[in-house]
Amino acid sequence: MSALLDVEDLRVTFPTRTGLIEAVRGVSFSLGRERLGIVGESGSGKSQTGRAIMGLTPPQARISANKLTFDGIDLLGVSSRQRRALRGNRIAMILQDPKYSLDPVMSIGRQIVETLRTHETVTKAEARERALAMLEAVQIRDPKRVFDLHPHEVSGGMGQRAMIAMMLIAGPEMLIADEPTSALDVTVQLDVLDILDKLVSERGMGLIFISHDLRLVSSFCDRVVVMYAGKVVEQLKASELRHAQHPYTRGLLNCMPRIGFERHPLPVLERKPEWSA
Amino acid sequence: MTAAIVVEGLEVVFDRFRALKGVSLEVREGESYGLVGESGSGKSTLLRAITGLAPVSSGTITVNGKRLGKSRDRAFYREVQMVFQDPYGSLHPRQTVDRLLQEPLAIHGFADGERRIERALDEVGLGKGFRFRYAHQLSGGQRQRVAIARALILEPSILLLDEPTSALDASVQAEVLNLLEEVRRRRKLTFLMVSHDLAIITHMCERLMVMQNGEAVETLTASQLIGHRVDADYTRNLLRASEGFVRA
Numbered sequence: 333m334s335a336l337l338d339v340e341d342l343r344v345t346f347p348t349r350t351g352l353i354e355a356v357r358g359v360s361f362s363l364g365r366e367r368l369g370i371v372g373e374s375g376s377g378k379s380q381t382g383r384a385i386m387g388l389t390p391p392q393a394r395i396s397a398n399k400l401t402f403d404g405i406d407l408l409g410v411s412s413r414q415r416r417a418l419r420g421n422r423i424a425m426i427l428q429d430p431k432y433s434l435d436p437v438m439s440i441g442r443q444i445v446e447t448l449r450t451h452e453t454v455t456k457a458e459a460r461e462r463a464l465a466m467l468e469a470v471q472i473r474d475p476k477r478v479f480d481l482h483p484h485e486v487s488g489g490m491g492q493r494a495m496i497a498m499m500l501i502a503g504p505e506m507l508i509a510d511e512p513t514s515a516l517d518v519t520v521q522l523d524v525l526d527i528l529d530k531l532v533s534e535r536g537m538g539l540i541f542i543s544h545d546l547r548l549v550s551s552f553c554d555r556v557v558v559m560y561a562g563k564v565v566e567q568l569k570a571s572e573l574r575h576a577q578h579p580y581t582r583g584l585l586n587c588m589p590r591i592g593f594e595r596h597p598l599p600v601l602e603r604k605p606e607w608s609a
Numbered sequence: 610m611t612a613a614i615v616v617e618g619l620e621v622v623f624d625r626f627r628a629l630k631g632v633s634l635e636v637r638e639g640e641s642y643g644l645v646g647e648s649g650s651g652k653s654t655l656l657r658a659i660t661g662l663a664p665v666s667s668g669t670i671t672v673n674g675k676r677l678g679k680s681r682d683r684a685f686y687r688e689v690q691m692v693f694q695d696p697y698g699s700l701h702p703r704q705t706v707d708r709l710l711q712e713p714l715a716i717h718g719f720a721d722g723e724r725r726i727e728r729a730l731d732e733v734g735l736g737k738g739f740r741f742r743y744a745h746q747l748s749g750g751q752r753q754r755v756a757i758a759r760a761l762i763l764e765p766s767i768l769l770l771d772e773p774t775s776a777l778d779a780s781v782q783a784e785v786l787n788l789l790e791e792v793r794r795r796r797k798l799t800f801l802m803v804s805h806d807l808a809i810i811t812h813m814c815e816r817l818m819v820m821q822n823g824e825a826v827e828t829l830t831a832s833q834l835i836g837h838r839v840d841a842d843y844t845r846n847l848l849r850a851s852e853g854f855v856r857a
Contacts (some may be wrong), residue, residue, distance in 0.1 A: 593732055
């Protein structure tokens with residue numbers, strides 16, 4: 333499998349008043365046309381890794397990498413204009429909460445059409461048709477009605493579907509989903525994952541699924557990268573999660589309560605300084 | 610055994626929206642009782658109605674044998690304390706931990722504040738070093754410990770817990786859940802705990818009520834839920850969803 337994305341020794345550093353803070357400290361992995369999960373707790377650098385790939389790191393931060401290529405294109409070497417042409421077109425990103433990531437003063441339909449017309453030259457009528465078809469593809473029952481609604485008029489699950497529609501309309505080859513279902517109810521969560529799963533496999537996209545929920549990620553992805561304190565501590569196949577080697581991965585799996593497993597008190601994670609060394 | 614909390618036919622209406630549609634439940638003394646449901650199911654509203662933070666339009670609430678009226682007196686808050694979901698929002702950003710813990714003591718006229726604050730911090734595993742820090746200097750887990758200390762400092766018999774760990778990382782969640790279990794055992798507290806996570810509720814509670822759209826779906830014991838002996842389809846759906854993603 334030829335790699336769609338190659339990341340080698342990625343570093344993201346933020347200057348602060350008290351010195352430099354390295355949020356991502358030498359992350360390496362590659363992505364084919366598969367589902368890759370990046371798991372870690374808050375502050376592990378998982379979101380900053382996704383943002384660096386997407387080119388959304390805040391301007392004051394410094395990014396360096398031995399290699400950061402998407403389909404052979406050096407992402408750190410290209411101009412911001414070229415980067416912008418990639419973003420939304422060939423690489424897309426879904427964020428956690430549709431309440432904040434959708435434009436509140438624009439109808440859902442117009443936002444989807446805007447994405448499409450930024451990247452392709454299509455007539456207004458055709459764009460509308462395609463947006464409606466895309467809304468239907470994310471299983472919105474009445475696409476014509478939802479097209480004219482504003483984000484505050486729809487539920488969280490519906491908003492996230494609209495977000496997925498918007499991200500997939502330009503037909504990206506790679507999708508980065510940063511906690512796409514964390515703001516949703518459990519049952520809605522599965523519906524959204526189902527839609528995402530179908531679209532990703534139908535279109536042969538590469539997916540990076542960023543989440544704090546190790547169990548959810550392992551049930552959804554092919555491969556899992558576990559991050560701790562800005563570093564990758566373990567990479568493994570999702571099916572082999574049970575045989576995880578690193579004490580952090582095992583601790584993370586263990587400390588969650590599970591239905592039908594009585595453990596009082598719950599095992600807690602003993603953080604070792606050498607994990608982040 | 611007597612009942613710590615009895616709720617009968619409780620209705621809460623916001624403008625025209627009926628958030629609770631005649632909910633009844635009984636929590637025994639010393640019991641840990643869970644409320645599960647998705648957002649909008651009314652589970653948090655039920656807790657808020659008990660503490661007097663939501664407008665009750667009909668129905669009755671009885672706590673420790675005393676029927677509650679429109680307002681709550683001081684004695685009520687000595688018996689019933691609440692821990693909120695978001696430790697970032699529930700602590701005053703410009704008060705030190707010491708000041709935060711002193712407030713309930715001042716309201717209730719406790720004299721031995723010094724000793725109580727030290728003991729409360731000790732009990733939640735923070736130690737004296739945290740006493741003069743501000744909320745922003747603490748991690749999420751530490752903040753939730755402060756919130757628990759604040760609830761415990763009046764030595765209540767009932768603790769209302771509204772998603773106490775959903776804003777925390779999984780490893781920190783385990784620590785806070787362990788702490789809650791420990792203080793419950795030590796002080797023989799009654800818990801009424803809200804969560805959207807079935808696994809947490811079955812871990813923490815003996816009995817639970819599943820809620821949907823402001824109504825009770827069913828009442829179960831934790832072992833019934835673990836054994837999948839449930840009647841309602843909705844509960845079955847929740848159970849399935851909590852097992853993670855299954856590819857069709």
